[in-house]
Amino acid sequence: MTFNTYTASIPVFKQILNSLLAILDKAEAHVTDKKLDANALLQFRLFPDMLPFSRQIQIATDFAKGAGARLAGQEVPPYEDTEKTFAELKARIAKTIAFLEGLDAADFGGAEDRAITTGSGEKTKHFTGTTYLLHYALPHFFFHATTAYDILRHNGLEIGKKDFIGSY
Numbered sequence: 001m002t003f004n005t006y007t008a009s010i011p012v013f014k015q016i017l018n019s020l021l022a023i024l025d026k027a028e029a030h031v032t033d034k035k036l037d038a039n040a041l042l043q044f045r046l047f048p049d050m051l052p053f054s055r056q057i058q059i060a061t062d063f064a065k066g067a068g069a070r071l072a073g074q075e076v077p078p079y080e081d082t083e084k085t086f087a088e089l090k091a092r093i094a095k096t097i098a099f100l101e102g103l104d105a106a107d108f109g110g111a112e113d114r115a116i117t118t119g120s121g122e123k124t125k126h127f128t129g130t131t132y133l134l135h136y137a138l139p140h141f142f143f144h145a146t147t148a149y150d151i152l153r154h155n156g157l158e159i160g161k162k163d164f165i166g167s168y
Contacts, residue, residue: 019166067137
């Protein structure tokens with residue numbers, strides 16, 4: 001059995017990103033129904049030294065688009081990280097999904113052994129495509145997507161595992 005990098009990455013990223021879109025819709029409705037300050041939820045952290053909800057979404061999308069681009073041998077599109085509302089975060093997720101959908105599966109040929117370098121200076125990391133995907137990009141993506149979910153769940157949003165996993 002051969003490992004297919006495209007199949008192991010792009011559909012997985014899209015599944016969870018689509019779930020995050022649906023969860024953000026529920027979060028917006030929750031804020032409206034409960035008459036809460038949306039910014040308080042967008043800036044909420046599980047602990048003071050953790051990043052806020054909005055940054056968790058930004059980083060999750062960064063790992064999805066970065067992994068897709070690098071594994072396909074393309075440049076990673078830059079994002080500004082200026083999102084301050086649910087609508088802006090949803091637009092960022094939608095833009096990431098559109099980018100992933102625009103990647104051609106044929107570009108992933110040989111991605112398993114493609115040399116991938118991330119970071120710079122002391123933070124430079126070197127990987128093969130498979131190691132990058134399975135041991136770096138996917139774990140980071142899931143960490144930040146899960147932390148975003150956990151922040152919303154902690155704040156009373158009625159969501160569960162089915163909401164996080166979504167449909168495939």
